[in-house]
Amino acid sequence: MAKQIFYALFLVLLSFTTTSSAAVTVGASKRAVNFVQASCKATTYPTVCVNSLTSYANSIQTSPRRLAETALTVTVSQAQSTKLFVSRLARFKGLKKREVQAIRDCVEEINDTVDRLTKSVHEMKMCGSAKGRDQFWFHMSNAQTWTSAALTNANTCSDGFAGRVMDGRIKNSVRSRIVNLGRGTSNALALINAFAKKY
Numbered sequence: 705m706a707k708q709i710f711y712a713l714f715l716v717l718l719s720f721t722t723t724s725s726a727a728v729t730v731g732a733s734k735r736a737v738n739f740v741q742a743s744c745k746a747t748t749y750p751t752v753c754v755n756s757l758t759s760y761a762n763s764i765q766t767s768p769r770r771l772a773e774t775a776l777t778v779t780v781s782q783a784q785s786t787k788l789f790v791s792r793l794a795r796f797k798g799l800k801k802r803e804v805q806a807i808r809d810c811v812e813e814i815n816d817t818v819d820r821l822t823k824s825v826h827e828m829k830m831c832g833s834a835k836g837r838d839q840f841w842f843h844m845s846n847a848q849t850w851t852s853a854a855l856t857n858a859n860t861c862s863d864g865f866a867g868r869v870m871d872g873r874i875k876n877s878v879r880s881r882i883v884n885l886g887r888g889t890s891n892a893l894a895l896i897n898a899f900a901k902k903y
Contacts (some may be wrong), residue, residue, distance in 0.1 A: 733761070733762070733765075735765075735766065736761035736762060736764060736765050736766065737758055737761045739761070739764070739765070739766040739771075740754065740757050740758050740760075740761050740764060740771065741754055741758070743768070743771055743895065743898065744757065744891070746894055746895075746898050747890070747891040747894040747895060748887070748890045748891060748894060749887040749890065749891055752884075752887050752888065752891060753775070753891045753895075756775075756778050756888065756891075757771070757774060757775060757778065760774045760778070768895070768898060768899040768902050769828065769831060769832055769899050771895055771899070772828055772892065772895040772896045772898070772899045773825060773828040773829065773832075775888075775891060775892040775895045775896075776821055776824050776825045776828060776851065776892045776896075777825055778888065778892075779821055779854075779885070779888040779889050779891075779892050780818060780821045780822055780825060782884070782885055782888050783814055783817045783818045783821055783854075783858075783885055783889075784818055786814055786881045786882070786884075786885050787811060787814040787815060787817075787818060789877075789881055790807060790810050790811055790814060790861075790878055790881065791807070791811045793807050793874055793877065793878070794807045794808070794811075796874070799874065800870075802870060803865075803870065803872075803874050803875075805864070806864035806865050806870065806878075807874070807878070809861070809864045810861040810864055810865075810878060810882075813857045813858070813860050813861040814857070814858065814861060814885075816853075816854075816857045817854045817857040817858050817885070817889070820850040820851070820853050820854040820857065821850070821851065821854045821889070821892075823846070823850045824846075824847045824850035824851045824854065824892075824896075827843045827844070827846040827847035827850065828843075828847050828896070830843040831843045831844055831847065831899075840903060844896075844900050844903070847896055848893070848896055848897065848900070851889065851892055851893045851896060852893060854889055855886060855889045855890060855893060858882055858885050858886045858889055859882070859886060861878070861882050862878070862879055862882050865878055865879060
């Protein structure tokens with residue numbers, strides 16, 4: 705009886721590990737997944753990087769440019785989602801005057817973040833079709849500048865909620881979103897820089 709129970713458990717575990725390993729490779733080659741994971745080690749937040757980009761491994765393959773471009777595109781979506789989330793907070797009743805102003809300022813900053821990240825995506829695409837070294841570095845420099853500026857905008861949003869007087873669920877909710885957005889943007893910038901070094 706004990707042997708039968710052990711065998712049944714073994715089959716369950718075997719089934720689970722097979723399913724888990726299959727889930728990693730479905731829709732993406734192991735080589736592409738490995739490339740994303742290895743590239744993410746060079747970022748500031750490697751776990752965030754792997755979690756957000758592994759599902760795009762099939763379209764990225766082993767291209768540093770596509771990896772950086774995808775990271776930017778994912779971060780644009782994240783910024784848009786954050787902007788929507790923060791703007792909805794303004795509808796809450798009983799907000800302090802400073803909270804309302806901080807929310808409005810934050811939405812503006814995130815709007816700039818979206819705009820700058822979108823421009824950076826465009827510049828990365830131009831890098832892919834650049835003719836010659838000078839043209840490449842022109843677009844690369846623009847991409848680095850726009851992404852760096854986007855990171856600054858995201859961080860500036862949190863500044864409006866500084867001080868104990870702003871403590872509370874609004875501040876915590878906004879800062880949590882901004883921290884995640886900052887991490888995604890920071891990783892995208894690291895991947896852009898890594899691509900630039902390989903040119």
